[in-house]
Amino acid sequence: MTVANEYIPGNSPIHSMTPLAKIIWTSVVMILALLFNHPLYLLALFFSVLLVAKIAGVLKVLISTLKSLFLFSLILILLQVLFTKEGEVIFYITEYLPVTKNAVYLGTAMGLRMMAAVLSFLIFLLTTRFKDIIQTLTNNLKLPIDYVFIFMTALRFIPTFLNEIKQVKEAQSCRGCSLDGWNPLVKIKAYAAVALPLVLVSLQKADKLAMAMETRGCGSGPRTCYREQKMSAADLSLVFISILLAVFAVLARLNGYGTYQY
Amino acid sequence: MISNPIIQVKDLCQNLDENHFILNKINLTIGSGEFLALVGQNGAGKTTLAKHFNGLLKPTSGKVLVDNLNTKYVKVSELAQKVGYVFQNPDHQIFHNSVEKEISFGLKYLNLPAEEVKRRTDDALKAVGLVDYRYAHPYSLSRGQRQRVALASVLVLKPNVLVLDEPTTGLDYRESMQIMNMIRSLNNQGHTIIMITHDMSLVSTFAKRVVVLNKGEILLDGPVREVLSHQEILSETFLEIPPISRLADKLSVIGIPKNLLTVEEVYRALCDVRGAEK
Numbered sequence: 001m002t003v004a005n006e007y008i009p010g011n012s013p014i015h016s017m018t019p020l021a022k023i024i025w026t027s028v029v030m031i032l033a034l035l036f037n038h039p040l041y042l043l044a045l046f047f048s049v050l051l052v053a054k055i056a057g058v059l060k061v062l063i064s065t066l067k068s069l070f071l072f073s074l075i076l077i078l079l080q081v082l083f084t085k086e087g088e089v090i091f092y093i094t095e096y097l098p099v100t101k102n103a104v105y106l107g108t109a110m111g112l113r114m115m116a117a118v119l120s121f122l123i124f125l126l127t128t129r130f131k132d133i134i135q136t137l138t139n140n141l142k143l144p145i146d147y148v149f150i151f152m153t154a155l156r157f158i159p160t161f162l163n164e165i166k167q168v169k170e171a172q173s174c175r176g177c178s179l180d181g182w183n184p185l186v187k188i189k190a191y192a193a194v195a196l197p198l199v200l201v202s203l204q205k206a207d208k209l210a211m212a213m214e215t216r217g218c219g220s221g222p223r224t225c226y227r228e229q230k231m232s233a234a235d236l237s238l239v240f241i242s243i244l245l246a247v248f249a250v251l252a253r254l255n256g257y258g259t260y261q262y
Numbered sequence: 263m264i265s266n267p268i269i270q271v272k273d274l275c276q277n278l279d280e281n282h283f284i285l286n287k288i289n290l291t292i293g294s295g296e297f298l299a300l301v302g303q304n305g306a307g308k309t310t311l312a313k314h315f316n317g318l319l320k321p322t323s324g325k326v327l328v329d330n331l332n333t334k335y336v337k338v339s340e341l342a343q344k345v346g347y348v349f350q351n352p353d354h355q356i357f358h359n360s361v362e363k364e365i366s367f368g369l370k371y372l373n374l375p376a377e378e379v380k381r382r383t384d385d386a387l388k389a390v391g392l393v394d395y396r397y398a399h400p401y402s403l404s405r406g407q408r409q410r411v412a413l414a415s416v417l418v419l420k421p422n423v424l425v426l427d428e429p430t431t432g433l434d435y436r437e438s439m440q441i442m443n444m445i446r447s448l449n450n451q452g453h454t455i456i457m458i459t460h461d462m463s464l465v466s467t468f469a470k471r472v473v474v475l476n477k478g479e480i481l482l483d484g485p486v487r488e489v490l491s492h493q494e495i496l497s498e499t500f501l502e503i504p505p506i507s508r509l510a511d512k513l514s515v516i517g518i519p520k521n522l523l524t525v526e527e528v529y530r531a532l533c534d535v536r537g538a539e540k
Contacts, residue, residue, distance in 0.1 A: 164354075170318050171355040173338040174347040175415050176368035193367070196357035200401075204353065 006159050007129050013234065014056035014127045019136035021235040021242075022124045025052075028242040029120040032249050033113040036258035039105050042112035049119045058126045062119065069118060073111025080107035105260055130156055135225055145223060153209070161202065168197045264293035268423055268454055269315055269345075273324035276310055276478075284310045286478045287324070294422060297446075297455045299465040299486075302475035303500050308458045311475065312425050315456065316345035329422070339371065345423040346416035350431050352408040355415065356400045361392060364400050365414045372419075386414040390444055406437030410444070423454040430464065442468055463504040466490060466523040474499065491521045 009015075014022070032045050053059045080103040081093075087102030125133075130152055137148045172193045173179050179190050213219075231239075252258055269292040276285040285307050292298060300308045313319040314326045317333040326333045329344055349355070358364040366383045374382075387393045390410040395403060400411055409429065416424065426445065430438040446468055449455045459465060465472055465486060472489040474482040476499045482489045490496070490503045493511075502508075510522040510531070517538075518531045 167349070167351070168354045170313075170338075170347075171349045171412075174316060174318070174342055174349070175355065176339050176342040176371050176419050178337070178339040178371055193357060197354055200357065201353050 006126070008058055008061060008126050010057050010127065012056045012127070014052060014123070016234075017238060018229050018231055018235045019124075019128045019132050020140050020229070021231065021238045022128060023136065023141075024239050025242050026120045026124045028246045030117050031246050033116045035249050035253050037106075037109050037113075038258050038260040039108045039112060041258045042109055042116065046112050046116045046119075049116050049123070053119065053123050056123055056127050058123060061126060062122060065122065066115075066119070069115050070111075073108075073115060076110045076114070077104060077107030080104070080110070109260070125155070132229070135227075135229060138223070139225065140229070157205075160205075161198070164198060164201055165194065168194050168201070171197075264291045266294040267291045268294040268329060270327040271311075271314070271324070272327070274311075274314060274321050274326060275323045276307075276314070276319060277322045284478050285314075288478075288480060290473065290480065290483070292423075292454065292456065294454055295449070295452055297449045297468065297470040298457070299469035299472045300456060300458045300475065301460055301462070301465060301472060301501060302481075303460065306475040306499070307478045308475055309427060312347070312427065312456060312458055315423065315425055316347050317341045318347070342368070342416075342421065343372075343419050344421055345425060346419060346421035347425045348409075348413050348416050348427065348429065350428050352405075352412035355412060356408060359399055360397050361400055361403070361411055362387070362396045364411055365418055368415060368419050382418045382420070386417040389417055389448065390414040391440070404437070406433045406441065409433065409437075409441060413441070413444070417448075421453075423456065424448065425456045425458070427458045429457065430459070430461065438464075460501065462490075462501055466504045466507065474501065487521050487523060490523065 081099050084103035087100040089098040089100050092098050134152050137143045138145045177193050271288050271290040274288040277283045302308050317338045320334050365386050369379045472486050506525050510528045517535050522528050
């Protein structure tokens with residue numbers, strides 16, 4: 001699976017919003033996705049997230065991720081088909097394996113729920129600078145900087161490590177280590193040759209990162225920021241709409257809308 | 263015409279996407295036993311081209327033949343016995359706890375008898391001058407020594423061709439000279455050497471043939487002396503000829519021949535001029 005989680009510079013309206021507004025939007029999408037289990041409601045939510053991706057201009061980058069998420073959703077539907085036997089039967093694959101309406105609906109709902117939640121978070125990551133996220137999490141949300149930094153560094157290093165894996169793989173196959181074969185047993189054994197150098201190189205990297213941070217005064221006293229983030233009118237209205245939507249959704253759900261009776 | 267070609271590159275193109283190419287119509291024949299330097303600025307396509315020599319990259323169009331085998335249809339780990347590739351960062355491949363084990367790792371895949379494994383490991387240790395460090399932990403060695411471990415771990419496979427990606431990065435002068443002299447003696451033993459670098463002094467001292475890449479195309483290709491004489495073209499790609507050659511060029515007013523490469527040559531030419539004056 002290709003991972004796209006690196007910031008992509010741009011000047012769309014989504015890029016110019018403060019991270020806090022985007023975090024709230026992402027959380028609301030998550031709440032809505034968990035709240036409803038009717039495929040149609042979730043489909044609407046999914047499309048609204050896609051629309052935001054389009055406005056942010058990151059739809060193209062997300063295509064490959066979207067493809068793998070789609071495949072994963074298909075697996076979810078397949079699993080439901082295997083294990084859900086209740087409900088109206090649409091057709092039979094074999095005599096003992098009926099495909100029920102319930103299974104297909106449930107699987108689709110789960111797939112859409114996952115896609116909407118994952119995509120909204122990816123849009124947030126793709127349109128927000130890492131330092132801005134850190135600033136928001138520590139200043140606005142008052143989370144301790146140490147933990148924020150651990151989490152954000154882990155995210156930040158995913159592409160770096162993917163690149164390292166590629167280089168180690170190349171280096172090992174150049175000395176005759178057969179990584180590009182087809183035999184899975186041989187492959188598993190050969191991957192020790194990739195995993196070990198990767199761990200060693202990563203430890204070196206972590207050490208260097210810690211040194212670089214210390215030499216720049218990290219942890220020496222209270223942390224201040226050069227730029228303060230101010231919520232604009234657009235930010236405030238997004239937050240307002242998001243929260244309103246969440247409240248409305250909870251009320252709707254309590255009154256029995258958006259559920260599918262299995 | 264090159265009599266004994268080991269690597270043949272024909273109309274090689276490597277594209278990022280439809281509109282962007284990294285390599286454009288490269289044609290190159292490398293003979294067995296050559297010492298070739300691949301030079302150019304960052305992003306010129308040196309490493310990309312070199313990675314085609316052992317099949318790490320497959321051509322978008324065109325073809326690469328190694329020993330008359332099309333790299334498209336051969337696995338990298340099999341080509342490793344013909345073309346060895348030593349990367350810039352040795353730490354990407356070191357993971358055993360002794361130099362000996364590290365070096366013999368690649369031989370495990372060849373199903374060789376134990377005495378042959380030992381013999382080849384001994385040879386490789388000798389070739390890189392690390393016999394005394396046989397049981398040392400690779401991470402206790404200096405960067406230059408680790409670079410030599412990486413070189414040895416490729417050498418044990420006895421490849422005809424050795425590709426070295428910037429073999430002297432991060433090394434001090436003494437370590438650089440050690441590794442370069444090793445590479446030279448490997449060349450004398452019959453190995454074909456392809457060295458990626460942008461250090462023109464290294465090129466003029468060690469290489470015999472130079473290929474200059476610029477923006478994915480071959481700009482110059484020929485013997486070192488000939489290529490270094492094209493100063494204007496080289497300066498276009500921000501490659502500067504070694505200071506001693508520049509000095510010799512300036513001294514041509516007093517009768518020093520042009521295109522001298524080493525201190526020794528310039529010294530002799532100066533002696534000749536003085537002798538003639540007396």
